[in-house]
Amino acid sequence: MTTTAVRNTATLAWRTLVQIKHNPFELFDFSVQPIMFLLLFTYVFGGAIADSPGQYLTYALPGIIVQNLLFATLNTGVGLNTDISKGVFDRLRSLPIARFSPLAGRIVADVIKQAWAVALLLGLGMVLGFRIGTGPVQVLAAFALLLGFGFAVSWMSVLVAMLVSSPEKVQIFGFVLLFPITFASGAFVPVDTMPGWLRAFADVNPTSILADAARGLLSGGPVAGPVIQSLLWGAGSLVVFAPLSVWAFRRRI
Known part of the structure; x- marks a missing residue:
C-alpha cells in the first residue's frame, strides 16, 4: 500500500470515528451493550454457576470480552453495507483516492472501536x-491477540456485506452464526460440565480457544x-475471507 493509500485510509477511518461526535448512538454496541452483558452474566448467573459473582467474574470476564469482540465484527459489515446502499461509496469513487481506502478505513475504525470496548x-x-x-x-x-483475531474475523462480516442487499441481512447472518459458536463454548462455563457431544464441539470452538488464551x-x-x-x-480466517471479500468488493463497487 502506497503512502497516499495509507493517508486515504487514515482519513476515511477518521471520518467513521468522528461520526460518533454527531451520533453518540454509534458507540452503543461498543459501550452499553458490553456493560449490560457483563452485569447480567456476573450478577444473574454468577451466584448459580460459581460460589459468588466475584469468583465467576474471574472466569467469565475474558469470555465476555471475546463474545463482545465477535459480535462487534458485525458492525463492520453492517456499516459497509449501509454506506454502499446509501451511495456513499459511489461518491467516494469520484474522488482521487485509492480504490480500497473506503473498505480499509472502515475496518481500521472498527478495530479502534473494538479496542475501546475491550478496555471498557x-x-x-x-x-x-x-x-x-x-x-x-x-x-x-x-489486547494484541484479541484485536488481531477480531480484525481477521471481521473479514467474514465484510464478505457477507458485499453479498447481501441490506444491513439487516448482515445482522441476521451474524446472529445465526455467532450465537451458537459463542454460547456453545467455554467462554462462560467450563466445557467439562457439558454433555460429551457438545463438549467435543466446544473443545475445538475458536471462541473457547480464544477465551482460554485471554484467560x-x-x-x-x-x-x-x-x-x-x-x-x-x-x-485461517484472514487467508480465506480477506481474498474473497476483496473479490466480492471489486464485483460490487
Whole structure:
C-alpha cells in the first residue's frame, strides 16, 4: 500500500470515528451493550454457576470480552453495507483516492472501536472485582491477540456485506452464526460440565480457544497452546475471507 493509500485510509477511518461526535448512538454496541452483558452474566448467573459473582467474574470476564469482540465484527459489515446502499461509496469513487481506502478505513475504525470496548470491559471488570494475575506484557499481548483475531474475523462480516442487499441481512447472518459458536463454548462455563457431544464441539470452538488464551494472559494459566491455536484460527480466517471479500468488493463497487 502506497503512502497516499495509507493517508486515504487514515482519513476515511477518521471520518467513521468522528461520526460518533454527531451520533453518540454509534458507540452503543461498543459501550452499553458490553456493560449490560457483563452485569447480567456476573450478577444473574454468577451466584448459580460459581460460589459468588466475584469468583465467576474471574472466569467469565475474558469470555465476555471475546463474545463482545465477535459480535462487534458485525458492525463492520453492517456499516459497509449501509454506506454502499446509501451511495456513499459511489461518491467516494469520484474522488482521487485509492480504490480500497473506503473498505480499509472502515475496518481500521472498527478495530479502534473494538479496542475501546475491550478496555471498557476490562476496566469495569476490575471495578467489580476482577483482578489481573499477570504482568503488563501479558495484558498487552492479550489486547494484541484479541484485536488481531477480531480484525481477521471481521473479514467474514465484510464478505457477507458485499453479498447481501441490506444491513439487516448482515445482522441476521451474524446472529445465526455467532450465537451458537459463542454460547456453545467455554467462554462462560467450563466445557467439562457439558454433555460429551457438545463438549467435543466446544473443545475445538475458536471462541473457547480464544477465551482460554485471554484467560491465561489476564488471570494466569496455560497460555502457549491456546494462543498458538487462536493465532492459527485467526490466520485461517484472514487467508480465506480477506481474498474473497476483496473479490466480492471489486464485483460490487
